[in-house]
Amino acid sequence: MDHVYIQNIAQYVGKEITMKGWLADKTDKGKLQFLKFRDGTGFIQAVVFQKDVSPEAFDATKKLTQESSVILTGVPRAEPRAPGGYELSVKDVQVVQIAADYPITPKDHGVEFLMANRHLWLRSPRQHAILRTRARIVKAIRDWFDDNGFLLVDTPMLTPSACEGTTTLFETDYFGVPAYLTQSGQLYNEADAMAFGKVYCFGPTFRAEKSKTRRHLTEFWMVEPEWAYGTLDDYMRVGEEFVSYIVQTILKERAEELKVLERDTSKLEKVTPPFPKISYTEAVELIQKNGFPDFKWGDDFGAPHETIISEQYDKPVFVHRYPTEIKAFYMALDPTNPKVVLGADLLAPEGYGEIIGGGERSADLAYLESQIEKHKLPREAYEWYLDLRRYGAVPHCGFGLGIERTVAWICKLDHVRETIPFARMLEKIYP
RNA sequence: UGGCGGGUAGCAAUCCGGGUGAAUGCGCCGCACUGUUAAUGCGGAUAGAGGCAGGUUCGAGUCCUGCCCCGCCAGCCA
Missing domain, CATH: 3.30.930.10 (Bira Bifunctional Protein; Domain 2)
Incomplete structure (x- = not known):
């Protein structure tokens, strides 16, 4: 099956799809993991509930670092609270690569540092x-x-x-x-x-x-x-x-x-x-x-x-x-x-x-x-x-x-x- | 090229009236948490002898000189 891009997500609401991209950010809430996922065409929040995925997939999710490359399988749905209006309910997580300690954090950085890491x-x-x-x-x-x-x-x-x-x-x-x-x-x-x-x-x-x-x-x-x-x-x-x-x-x-x-x-x-x-x-x-x-x-x-x-x-x-x-x-x-x-x-x-x-x-x-x-x-x-x-x-x-x-x-x-x-x-x- | 302001841990800041190798947050690791959005709480590890080279001093991140690098502004232009 071809993978779906975030920019086309609206066409796939309710259908199981695969998305390929990177983890922009993650919020660990225990049995609930919020993944800020990007694929180049946009950003979408993916939600991984422990009960919805295999123990291996959940473990892998918890180990994901910022900018790790990852393939997600799940079902998109409309979610008014999410930026962009859609959210992915994840059923499976496949890690492509665990990224090393990523230099650009969600906090403030100076111009010199950012330009050196353009x-x-x-x-x-x-x-x-x-x-x-x-x-x-x-x-x-x-x-x-x-x-x-x-x-x-x-x-x-x-x-x-x-x-x-x-x-x-x-x-x-x-x-x-x-x-x-x-x-x-x-x-x-x-x-x-x-x-x-x-x-x-x-x-x-x-x-x-x-x-x-x-x-x-x-x-x-x-x-x-x-x-x-x-x-x-x-x-x-x-x-x-x-x-x-x-x-x-x-x-x-x-x-x-x-x-x-x-x-x-x-x-x-x-x-x-x-x-x-x-x-x-x-x-x-x-x-x-x-x-x-x-x-x-x-x-x-x-x-x-x-x-x-x-x-x-x-x-x-x-x-x-x-x-x-x-x-x-x-x-x-x-x-x-x-x-x-x-x-x-x-x-x-x-x-x-x-x-x-x-x-x-x-x-x-x-x-x-x-x-x-x-x-x-x-x-x-x-x-x-x-x-x-x-x-x-x-x-x-x-x-x-x-x-x-x-x-x-x-x-x-x-x-x-x-x-x-x-x-x-x-x-x-x-x- | 000139004027001004800066260079302290991976990043961002505090310390800038000279005096025990100071220091907060993020990031990282662990634990808890089913609605986070820069999550939160608790615990932990790592990390620089403070841009570089000299000088003044009993003692300098802190004062002086030179150099390097960055930012902003100006000239020139799109």
Whole structure:
């Protein structure tokens, strides 16, 4: 007989089934043993009464340690008192392995210890809630693009040169020549958009920045759509529809997980289109009026400035038309004011900062040539990119959304390190 | 990289006005208990010469110096 998974338990109420998994925790009440059992799809309480099982099985139950692997046979039934609503009345217990003294106890632990034991920490209910939410966010992202005419066209991880500069890249030895782990699929995405119209790429991204904050990883996942004939306004409209879809989907599909995480969902419910949109210039005035009178037009936002902006709204907010000087070389100039570019960032509420960056890309060959020179980029590495402006250049736009920051925001976590199974952080790569 | 705060038993904390190798809870073992949810009660064992290296002192976990590691914040960014 095939074994049954906890996530499907409702279909088997009253029937004898077998479940395979691990013992998360146990409460010994003498002739009654409560097993907190998990199988990867969920947690369920199993109850072993001495009179219901063989003496051998009962003995084995009493000897089970935390995280021992075990196969249970029994009958599930509805139990209002149990988390999840179901409970297994056990008829037989088969021990697969008795686990050695398990380091992670149900009591408090520090971050250092938990991260050193990340390979085991993943088994905890809270980590399940986060990573199951992450998986659903990823599916929502793919669904939205797939259903809105975007073609998945992935971009390379290994690149011959930097996208925007060389200081933050991980270098590898590519058959004797340097190659770099990608920090963005952006430029390749533009080639793909000129080929397929509407595309998106989705994969890991690497940045060797010495950033040590709750919002940074050296390896993180990013989804980047790019589409031909798209404008700044198109991008912001797509962005708000897209982000709202993700949030509303999670509210519906991961309500149980958000409850485990004690997430205040009323704040997420408000995330619907349209989002507020303010210009960089308006944002500067806002910052000056709220405690930073010395902030100058032309300065880039720091974390405290972003917080001031996002605190004004109960939805994510777009800040558009940044000074040309502080943005990437490929950004399109605003034809009505060449001091600013047609770019915009989306700032998440509740202090989570920038979760999207993007905008319209320049289609102007001469302008891009001058930008490459101005930014001291190696011209030959960008010839293929310039080709895109020689052969059927069109206005186009795109953006990148950081998965981990989005997960951290939706789950309301203190740090992005819990949003990915094995976080890669500054000088930390174990386990 | 800078600022601040930390590194004491497997884990988490107390001790931080220097003075007999101090110490609580969890975990672990045993006993009791048919409704636990971080169970409870009783009993027991294990465990560090207090991050590492120096220094001051009659005497240092406790003061000083250097180094290592961790956390938070900042810069940079998604």
